[in-house]
Amino acid sequence: MAGWFELSKSKNEQFYFVLKAGNGQTILTSEMYTTKAAAQNGMASVQTNSPMDERYERKTSTNGKPYFVLKAANHQVIGNSEMYESEGARDAGIASVKANGTTDTIKDHTA
Numbered sequence: 001m002a003g004w005f006e007l008s009k010s011k012n013e014q015f016y017f018v019l020k021a022g023n024g025q026t027i028l029t030s031e032m033y034t035t036k037a038a039a040q041n042g043m044a045s046v047q048t049n050s051p052m053d054e055r056y057e058r059k060t061s062t063n064g065k066p067y068f069v070l071k072a073a074n075h076q077v078i079g080n081s082e083m084y085e086s087e088g089a090r091d092a093g094i095a096s097v098k099a100n101g102t103t104d105t106i107k108d109h110t111a
Contacts, residue, residue, distance in 0.1 A: 050101025
């Protein structure tokens with residue numbers, strides 16, 4: 001099963017999206033956006049940038065856990081991963097975003 005985006009509204013009326021893998025696991029979480037249109041542009045940016053390895057910044061948190069951020073061509077952060085237990089698991093997360101990030105399936109939960 002292919003992945004999908006879920007577009008939601010937070011309690012403070014801001015918009016965000018998550019990218020889910022085919023198994024339903026969240027693999028990328030966006031920043032908060034003030035408008036739905038801006039969040040939709042963010043999803044379009046994931047669709048464009050997720051296939052490109054150079055758009056991923058592999059990082060390590062202060063507690064030593066590997067994670068990654070996906071950036072647009074202008075170097076702005078589009079989304080963040082979860083914290084992983086190993087670099088191998090982080091790299092598998094990147095591969096999953098590459099595989100699922102081009103999906104055009106969007107589940108809109110903002111209505």
